[in-house]
Amino acid sequence: MLTLQNLTKTFGDKTAVHKVSFSVDRPMMIGIIGRSGAGKSTVLRMLNRLSDASSGAIRFEGKDITRLKGAERRNWQSRCAMIFQQFNLVPRMDVVSNVLHGTLNRRSTLATMFNLYPDGDIHKAIEILDRLGIAEQAPKRAEALSGGQQQRVAIARALMQDPAIILADEPIASLDPMNAQIVMQALRRIHEEDGRMVIANLHTLDTARRYCDRVIGMRDGRVVFDGAPEALTTDAAREIYGAGTDFSEAATSTEIETLDRPEARPPEVFAEAFA
Amino acid sequence: MTGSALTGSNPTRSDHISATYVVQVRRRRMYGGLTLALFTLLMVSGFVVADGRNAGGFWAGWHQMLDFPADVLSEAWEKRANLPALLVKFFPALVETINIAAASTLIGAMAGLVLALLSTRGLAKWPALIPVFRRIMDVMRAVPEIVIALVLIFILGGGPVPAMIAIAFHTAGALGKLYSEVAENADLKPVEGLGSTGARWIQRMWLGVLPQVAPNFLSYSLLRFEINIRASAILGFVGAGGIGSELRHAMSWGPGRFDEAAAIFVLLFGAIVFFDQLSSRYRNKMIEGQ
Numbered sequence: 094m095l096t097l098q099n100l101t102k103t104f105g106d107k108t109a110v111h112k113v114s115f116s117v118d119r120p121m122m123i124g125i126i127g128r129s130g131a132g133k134s135t136v137l138r139m140l141n142r143l144s145d146a147s148s149g150a151i152r153f154e155g156k157d158i159t160r161l162k163g164a165e166r167r168n169w170q171s172r173c174a175m176i177f178q179q180f181n182l183v184p185r186m187d188v189v190s191n192v193l194h195g196t197l198n199r200r201s202t203l204a205t206m207f208n209l210y211p212d213g214d215i216h217k218a219i220e221i222l223d224r225l226g227i228a229e230q231a232p233k234r235a236e237a238l239s240g241g242q243q244q245r246v247a248i249a250r251a252l253m254q255d256p257a258i259i260l261a262d263e264p265i266a267s268l269d270p271m272n273a274q275i276v277m278q279a280l281r282r283i284h285e286e287d288g289r290m291v292i293a294n295l296h297t298l299d300t301a302r303r304y305c306d307r308v309i310g311m312r313d314g315r316v317v318f319d320g321a322p323e324a325l326t327t328d329a330a331r332e333i334y335g336a337g338t339d340f341s342e343a344a345t346s347t348e349i350e351t352l353d354r355p356e357a358r359p360p361e362v363f364a365e366a367f368a
Numbered sequence: 369m370t371g372s373a374l375t376g377s378n379p380t381r382s383d384h385i386s387a388t389y390v391v392q393v394r395r396r397r398m399y400g401g402l403t404l405a406l407f408t409l410l411m412v413s414g415f416v417v418a419d420g421r422n423a424g425g426f427w428a429g430w431h432q433m434l435d436f437p438a439d440v441l442s443e444a445w446e447k448r449a450n451l452p453a454l455l456v457k458f459f460p461a462l463v464e465t466i467n468i469a470a471a472s473t474l475i476g477a478m479a480g481l482v483l484a485l486l487s488t489r490g491l492a493k494w495p496a497l498i499p500v501f502r503r504i505m506d507v508m509r510a511v512p513e514i515v516i517a518l519v520l521i522f523i524l525g526g527g528p529v530p531a532m533i534a535i536a537f538h539t540a541g542a543l544g545k546l547y548s549e550v551a552e553n554a555d556l557k558p559v560e561g562l563g564s565t566g567a568r569w570i571q572r573m574w575l576g577v578l579p580q581v582a583p584n585f586l587s588y589s590l591l592r593f594e595i596n597i598r599a600s601a602i603l604g605f606v607g608a609g610g611i612g613s614e615l616r617h618a619m620s621w622g623p624g625r626f627d628e629a630a631a632i633f634v635l636l637f638g639a640i641v642f643f644d645q646l647s648s649r650y651r652n653k654m655i656e657g658q
Contacts, residue, residue: 189389207400208393215393216386223382231389 100149124301127311171198174251178263184236195253241272261293444630454631465610469596476539484547508541531608590647
């Protein structure tokens, strides 16, 4: 279905992504993990064609995505929705208009410039917002919403595109644990109910383990782990993050339940840190 | 709340929200359409009124609009051999005009900077006096340069100094307004940070606000410099010296000296292009922080 072959991206003499290859044969939820700067965002941006690959190919249903130009490229972008860490909504426009931006690729430029969307689209946008539990916010400006609500508006915009793939670039990195859980559950439900493929960059291991069917670990632009979440042992995690033996997954966890686990915050960690 | 992220939709509630929103959208579209209609009406009626008060009439005269440029161009073409000599001859006058523009832009920008900081909410030293400084800038912008220049020429006699004062006065008002709008969007956190160290107002402005707004200020100042080159050329028409007076002599003599007029236009055009290129280069450098 989706195949990446030796995908490479260089910025000047720096290689951000080095010969990344993997293939996905059916819609599933994939988590890409790794340190900041490992090239996770660059991979997603190349998938969406927000940035161009230096070499290599991305094939979706047999077509090479990296070669698309003009209207064909924009068509692909509308089938491959993107969700950002900082939400990337238009702050001064109302929530429904932001969701309707998901239809921009299908509508004429002139009509959208004057905000003339068909009533059917408006009803559909509000249904999606209702599905995500934020229909009450519909007439408000996007900037008036909390971070968790804004991220759900961004997901609604992605759903409005009716995409085959949803790419999520650190969707919960700016959110508190409770909103993070709501957003991750929403993405999981979208995968399960609509059968869409979801590829999410995540920076916490437990989130990847809990919500994803497959985990890809990246380090310095290369894929160093690719497998089921169960195979992601602590050793594998140390390899991905390039960490030593002092690495503890619980120390970076954002899950609320972690607090109940006694081993989550061993007092000696703090004692060492402040020694 | 945790589990309610994707709870099944409640059709009646969702329909109600939809209906209210659609009503809101219709109202907004109606206002938009009315605004557009009003705009068109004003355009058409404004044109009709202006045309009615015109001595000659637009429809009778519009096809002659290009006659003068055609005369100038044809004559300049006939005497094209003179052009290099004329460019050299008028270059000193151009330098004088650019001098007037540069001096007045610098003085106006400094005055505008002070006025802008004093009239920006959140930055002003005396917040109560913001309206006063705003009105001062309004007055400075409202009086046309040519009026000030004429009054000053009457008092001080002809020459570049009255032109410079007149343009600087207008520039201070115009740049003050633009600067103030840029400064309004500046981040106040660095200012607060400096304030917490016991810094004085001028220190907070100079070290906390200016580094943030400098690229925008510079770009507005350079745009103003361009405008001022043209303004100082126009003031030459009323006796302020520079390339403007030469242009008036060349044009008011009628046919016979149009080659000189063409040379002056070439010089002015070249100067504007030159400073435009120069300014965009330095602006980019400053924004990239090099």
